[in-house]
Amino acid sequence: MSAYCVPVLMYHHVSPTAGIITTTPANFESQIAGLARHGYHALSAAEFAGFLAGQPVPDKSVMITFDDGYLDNWVYAHPVLKKYGMQASLFLITGILGEGPVRPVHGESLELPPIAGHMQAKSMLAAGTTDPVMLRWSEVLAMREAGTFEFHSHTHTHTRWDLLAATREAALEHMRQELSDSRATLQERLGSVSEHFCWPQGYFDSEYIALAQAAGFKYLHTTIAHNQNLAGNDPACIYRFAVRNRRFSWLWQRTWLAAHPVIGPIYNRWKSWKRAKRAKA
Secondary structure: OEOOEOOEEEEOEEOOOOOOOEEOHHHHHHHHHHHHHOOOEEOOHHHHHHHHOOOOOEOOEEEEEEEEOEHHHHHHHHHHHHHHOOOEEEEEOHHHOEOOOOOOOOOOOOOOOOOOOHHHHHHHHHOOOOOOOEOEHHHHHHHHHHOOEEEEEOOOOOOOHHHHOOOHHHHHHHHHHHHHHHHHHHHHHHOOOOOEEEOHHHOOOHHHHHHHHHOOOOEEEOOOOOOOOEOOOOOOOEOOEEOOOOOHHHHHHHHHHHHOOOHHHHHHHHHHHHHHHHHHO
16 A cells, blocks of 8 residues: 655754754654654655655655754764664755764764754854764765665755845845755765755745756755645645654654544644734734
8 A cells, every 4th residue: 555645754953962953862762663663664765756756655654854964963863763774864054064084873882972952053053163063974974875864955055045145136146056056065975966955944935946946956845844745746845844852652643644634634724724823913
């Protein structure tokens, strides 16, 4: 039986350092172990693209995604995915990854590198201190070799040019350059570039979509949660929901709601209505 809908899960940090958009290592392992134990299949980006094009995938299918490329993805998420034979897609900010040897990962008998919380990480990045926060290319290659992660574009600098550029034309030119630089870096470092792309800070509009498509990106991942990824859907709008810092029981319920052919659309309409109501308040 093929999946009716494929939920796409969105993570950022897996870390014992508390913070927003952060899942603890214990809860992340509970989630990944639960998916494996209940027979879920974590799709590759190519498998997910095939599903959208009408190719069958296992009934219990999800796509696991990470945004940005934080060091904790290597230290804490990678060993858990390896342990349970799961894979994830990581959208990299290609311009701020570092050089140097791989650092220790959780489970090794070595001292782990310190991990900054999300807000501290943002401050460090703004100050140009990237290596203690972000992955190194050596770690990217090690994760790819292990089969725990595959890597895609999240632009080169993760900048909201629509907010910073002096004119609309300048914003579009900056975005065009971001897409080009990101593709060139992935090609140089990894030898290939996929057609999958994730919007920086979730922002996009029709002109941005046209730029991304012209640059060679077909599968555009959003931060819009309350809709369903179905066979035949427009690949320019892939829905993802943020995974909370909860045990597997929460993720199982959220994934079931996301994929159910009847209850899922009702749930999504209700959540969208609640969000619109809060926005008007």
